[in-house]
Amino acid sequence: MDTQNLTYVGKDIPRIDLKDKAYGKVRYTNDESKPGTLSAALHISTHAHARLKHVDVNEALKSPGVHAVITGEDFPYQVGPLLGDRPPIAYKKVRYYGEPIAVVVADQEHQAKYAAGLIKVEYEPLPVLQSPREAIKKEAPLIHENMKDYTVMVKGVHSVPNTNIANLTKIRKGDMKTGWKESDITVEEKFSFKPADHAALETRVSRAEILKDGHVYIYSATQGPFYVQKLLSECFNIEPGKISVETPLVGGAFGGKGCVQLEFIVYLASRAVGGRMVSLVNTREEDLISSPVHIGLEANVKLGATKNGKLKAASYEFYFNTGGYSDMGAGMSKAGAVDCTGPYKIDHVHCDSYCVYTNMPYATSFRGFGHPELTFVMERAMDLLAEKLAIDPIELRLMNAIKPGDTTPTQTHLNSSNIGDVSSCLRRIKELINWSEGQSTTTQDGKVRTKGITSFWKTSSTPPNATAGVILIFNIDGSVNLNSAAIEHGQGTKTVLAQILAEKLQMDMKKIHVTMEVNTKYDPHQWKTVASSTTYLAGRAVMAAAEDAIFQLKQIGAVALKCLPADVVVGNGKVYIKDSPEFYVNIKDVAVGYKFPNGNSIGGLIIGGGSHIVRHLTPLDPETGYGKPGPQWTVGAQAIEVEYDPQEYTYKIIKAATVLDAGKVINPNAAIGQMRGGMYLGLSWASRETFMFNEEGRVLNPQFRSYDILRASEVPEYLVDFIETPLVDGPYGARGIGEYGVIGMAGALSNSLSIASGSSLNQLPLTPEFIWESVEGRND
């Protein structure tokens, strides 16, 4: 496939932050401290749904070291990225257990926390809704009584006032009557899982300072510094240029740091103490429940196919459980609708995807953005269909794999560039997981080994104007500084951008210096580092900036070499004459101004700039879903092998495999790492991660000692391979790959365990008790 003859792209180049990370020298947001910084602490709700009758802060105000205590009364307005429905600090009522009610600002962190414990809240408990199916019923109590007055922040959010529906996305493709008529066989099933968490190692942290001239400085562990700037500007009516946001490296995000939450609070806290710098650091408990979580879902699906296995019709009802506030839940419910069918050609599709309020912690983006969720539902249904049709699950998927020339549920036309090769991924995963030895075998000690398969797709739910920029500045030694607002949160994005630049400039990687930290004051705008979009958006911006720099280098180089710009090329640290490379001038001698032997100089500084913006995206038609939701579809296939103990209902995950159509793999080792990390996250979620609630909606496990996470000793053997079907407008053909490792894991695990246990497992997490209950229930 490597016909492009590339030097840096496609190579296993070590991560540029490797040494600092290995030596523990990397600085995260909370590693910086400035004398005089005040500390904030939250007082959080002990009720899941209640009216706040009285919040008594008097004792807290009198406590040693306390400067201020703020409550929802100090800022009784709603904020939110899509629908303005959430007061930064609870106002008049609380809608989930753990919701911030008051914020104490004190000299020292322990003083703030102590005083926060002195705040007394009088609650009037309200009925608690814990299931989106329940919450959507007509008689269900309203969690947001004034939804009709809420501001829609982004076009395409359709809330339904006087219900608990924050967003409704409809897909109407083809004609369902025809679809069902053409179907010889149907399967129908229900699915559900409760909210879980991102559980990043670094808890969320923000600091704010307001200078006397009105400039606001925010320091935050965020995936979107410019997004923080945008939302603070909209919310507090501050000119965006007066808000500076700084983010060093981020210690794990998984979508959870794409939400703006603590930034609002810490700004209000700083404002309450005359603009002094205030720091707010989540405890683990707060990070798990007060800050936003991984969305839950309840779903119904019905598939129709011919007796030969051709999919004809699909109908979906998704009830996304967004918790007390919609945040990005309203976006994920849309993303779930947009790609509801998975990577299969289906002519007749009906989907109603609801974003539903409940009294659970509120949801924000989670790696995969609605896709791990929809894929669990769809891929389980595909296996049920395969079983009913007695067709091999891989064959059924191959038979229906979507291809160029087909259309998506929102009727976007697919071509040989904007969709990857599903069939090749499926054929390769079949080899990787050794499918031919059988989907189910029995071990000598009576255990069952089974394999489960999924295929999946995803497009980036970017806004229609998502953009990224890059600035290149040359040093006097001819090396280049690369500045972009892409956030490094462990995914290796800065290394990938440096590789693209090295390729484009044909320059040694050692000569490329990437600024790891992001500062909205010095770095060009970038939407956010989310949606597997950075290699594409910032990568294209790097290429544009490099072309800009090359153009300038050629202009000056040609003067120095006494020829035309068209006669010269840039590479290996030189500008040289194309047909006579022995005639050259070093980049270091032109990049900061070229000086002739007699002292005369020309050129000045070379500064390369470039940007990229997604194009031709549209909001969806509210009645049919017609529209173009994202720039391209990355596709893949995954498999799991488990060893199941039919006596104990326990299991071990033996192997996890991913084959992804990456378009072009820019850094194979890093890409394999991304796939492994994704599989880990997906397996942890599918096998054990969930919040547990009591009847009052209290979260019972807001700590790592009881919030179960896959341990290093429990990870399977990982198998990863790539297919490369270039994305024509991707950098060197690359597609977004960041989130994809997670997407098919829950489906593959439930498929393998359903075969092993003989019971269709349609809930997450897949714990031994749940399997036991399903099998026992079936036997009853």
Add this chain to the structure above:
Amino acid sequence: MINFDFEYCKPKTWAEAIKQYNNYRSQNKQVMYVAGATEFISRARMDEVNPEVIIDIKEIQECRVIHQQNSELIIGAAVTLTNVADSNVFPLLTKVVKQIATKTERNKITIGGNLMSNLPYKEGILPFLLADSKIVIATDKGLEKRSILQVFTDSINLRDGEFIVQIITDIEIIKQPFFTEKRTKQSSVNYPILTSAAIKVDGLTRVAFSGLCPYPFRLQQIENLVNDPSVKGEKRIQKIMKQLPAPIVEDMHATQKYRAFVFERIVSKIIEQMEAVS
């Protein structure tokens, strides 16, 4: 972060510890003994405990020993679970404590702390219950030796101001064939749905359990049934189920029904495996 102030004492002898305790108590202060302090820290940061004084007993010589004397194994209360496991002086105890928490935590958690834990599990106690161990307790009147079976009901009952210095176990019992298994909701690192331990002494199987009921237990009635081959299979298990000291726990880790299922499975396994050893 712990947001309140407290005094910290680190006595060198058990007598000094007792004296300090009584001294602070006479000033009406809340006093707490700690060794590894893992539970103190995790509870204090959640505002579940707020003592005014903590007395750290881990420097007391008697609390730090692991050695054999005559026919007895002596383990100091402040020996960490990691050291208990690494020394491997009591193989059943090694296996049981290695199932508690994570290595990083076991480097701090002490055996005495585990026995006196506020959590319902206290899995470290199971081997000592099975071995009829004795515990050495520091009291006003000096060191006292008491049988663990006597002082343990739903927890180890100490009088105000007393603390465990050592646990003494008969060497012969340590060498006996044993069984232990911990079951959790999913990850091996979690609280137990059930932790079981068994040893076979003089042809009779002794069993103890944690996680099933609100406290660990070893009961004669249950052991009688475990050792009664005249009641067969399923029936024996059903009879054992009727002898439990308290209702089976239902919580976020497992339902009552599932815990009962796990218990039945493990009891059959114990009977099967212990019958196989002579």
